[in-house]
Amino acid sequence: MTVDLEKVNSIIEKYRDDREAFIALLQDISAEYRYLPEEVIRYVSEEIEVPVSRLFSLATFYTSFRLEPRGEHEVQVCMGTACHVRGAPRMLDKVTQKLNIKPGETTEDKRFTVETVNCVGACALGPLLVYDGKYYGKLTQWKIEKLLEGSNDEDDQSS
Amino acid sequence: MVSITINGREIKTDQEDITLLQLARSEGIGIPTLCFHKALLPYGACRLCVVEVTGGQNTKIVNSCAYPVREDGISVQTNTPKLKQIRKNILEFLLARCPEIDMVKKMASGLGVKEKRLPEKSLPEDQTEECILCGLCVRVCGEVIGKEAISFVHRGAEREVAAPFYSQSKDCVGCTACHFVCPTGAIKVKESGNKRFISPWNTEITLVTCEMCGISFAPENSGEYLQAKLGLPAEWLKLCPQCRRKVAAETMGKYDFTSRNVILKK
Ligand code: FES
Ligand code: FES
Numbered sequence: 001m002t003v004d005l006e007k008v009n010s011i012i013e014k015y016r017d018d019r020e021a022f023i024a025l026l027q028d029i030s031a032e033y034r035y036l037p038e039e040v041i042r043y044v045s046e047e048i049e050v051p052v053s054r055l056f057s058l059a060t061f062y063t064s065f066r067l068e069p070r071g072e073h074e075v076q077v078c079m080g081t082a083c084h085v086r087g088a089p090r091m092l093d094k095v096t097q098k099l100n101i102k103p104g105e106t107t108e109d110k111r112f113t114v115e116t117v118n119c120v121g122a123c124a125l126g127p128l129l130v131y132d133g134k135y136y137g138k139l140t141q142w143k144i145e146k147l148l149e150g151s152n153d154e155d156d157q158s159s
Numbered sequence: 160m161v162s163i164t165i166n167g168r169e170i171k172t173d174q175e176d177i178t179l180l181q182l183a184r185s186e187g188i189g190i191p192t193l194c195f196h197k198a199l200l201p202y203g204a205c206r207l208c209v210v211e212v213t214g215g216q217n218t219k220i221v222n223s224c225a226y227p228v229r230e231d232g233i234s235v236q237t238n239t240p241k242l243k244q245i246r247k248n249i250l251e252f253l254l255a256r257c258p259e260i261d262m263v264k265k266m267a268s269g270l271g272v273k274e275k276r277l278p279e280k281s282l283p284e285d286q287t288e289e290c291i292l293c294g295l296c297v298r299v300c301g302e303v304i305g306k307e308a309i310s311f312v313h314r315g316a317e318r319e320v321a322a323p324f325y326s327q328s329k330d331c332v333g334c335t336a337c338h339f340v341c342p343t344g345a346i347k348v349k350e351s352g353n354k355r356f357i358s359p360w361n362t363e364i365t366l367v368t369c370e371m372c373g374i375s376f377a378p379e380n381s382g383e384y385l386q387a388k389l390g391l392p393a394e395w396l397k398l399c400p401q402c403r404r405k406v407a408a409e410t411m412g413k414y415d416f417t418s419r420n421v422i423l424k425k
Contacts, residue, residue: 053310
């Protein structure tokens with residue numbers, strides 16, 4: 001997959017004077033492409049004259065950086081303590097069964113990426129999942145079913 | 160001038176920035192270490208070099224490899240029961256991580272670890288963990304070779320050392336310094352024909368051949384870089400170590416060592 005390096009140039013330009021802001025730079029790239037493409041990382045490393053190994057180290061350290069392309073929709077199931085005791089494992093099972101993938105994977109049709117996260121700070125709403133950045137609390141299997149089938153009517157949304 | 164006592168012995172130093180470890184060792188007092196190397200900056204990762212430092216009323220446990228000797232009058236103990244216990248615990252963890260590594264086994268039994276209390280790291284059948292994450296390879300590559308071809312990747316239990324994207328690192332100069340400093344032998348170098356393979360980094364390097372005997376020995380593309388960086392002699396790129404030795408021996412042969420004054424024979 002070839003990526004458009006034009007966009008990267010403007011991001012690099014933004015951090016010209018701040019040579020240490022690698023994380024911010026990677027975050028911007030990640031926001032642009034929704035993952036960190038290998039070619040982009042290699043290109044950036046040449047441009048800012050920083051060894052690739054350093055960028056790769058950062059990119060693998062933080063879970064918010066991904067090196068694989070994401071699906072169209074991101075489903076993050078909270079596995080934090082509060083959600084866990086309120087039944088998060090069953091919710092995760094439901095999601096993974098429904099989409100037929102394991103956490104961390106993307107469906108073959110590239111529509112969904114499923115991940116687990118640890119507490120998103122809305123414990124009172126647990127069990128909970130985050131769907132494309134939106135929080136869906138007090139989950140039930142039925143709500144998950146509806147959500148993933150695309151009929152997420154407004155009533156179901158908490159937060 | 161700072162004067163301290165180590166294990167009751169009084170030791171003076173006027174070397175600035177000398178660390179407790181260096182001072183102790185220079186006095187012949189042994190302190191075990193794993194992540195320390197004299198060519199590299201202190202790293203403080205393995206914690207094996209812990210010592211007890213007492214100044215006034217307080218005793219604290221510090222890692223001697225990164226502790227500069229600055230306060231006058233402190234007293235240092237290097238082998239109290241508490242320290243022994245700490246070292247033992249560390250080795251137990253290392254042993255659980257790398258049960259197959261001789262050097263770890265030896266060190267563990269040397270420090271009195273008798274039985275395995277911790278469950279071993281679980282890995283697929285055909286794999287063994289050989290890396291203790293001391294970071295020596297990463298640091299020698301960056302600090303001495305000036306390349307940073309490899310780095311720590313991932314974190315927590317998945318932390319490991321790797322080349323970027325687990326593929327041939329374009330920054331690797333094939334010097335094998337990482338292999339040289341590795342205390343466990345986790346980094347393997349194989350040579351066949353004019354190729355050198357450094358296995359955990361998936362790196363393949365082409366070598367130059369010796370002008371005298373035709374053996375392949377030094378990395379091809381980065382020879383000049385290494386020669387300048389490490390201040391190696393010019394023949395380094397032309398002759399393999401054996402031939403260099405031969406040439407040196409021949410040159411030496413021209414000297415008359417029987418006389419105290421070295422005279423060049425014609
Ligand atoms: S545990 Fe799920 S939001 Fe806190
Ligand atoms: S040698 Fe001091 S912490 Fe490893």
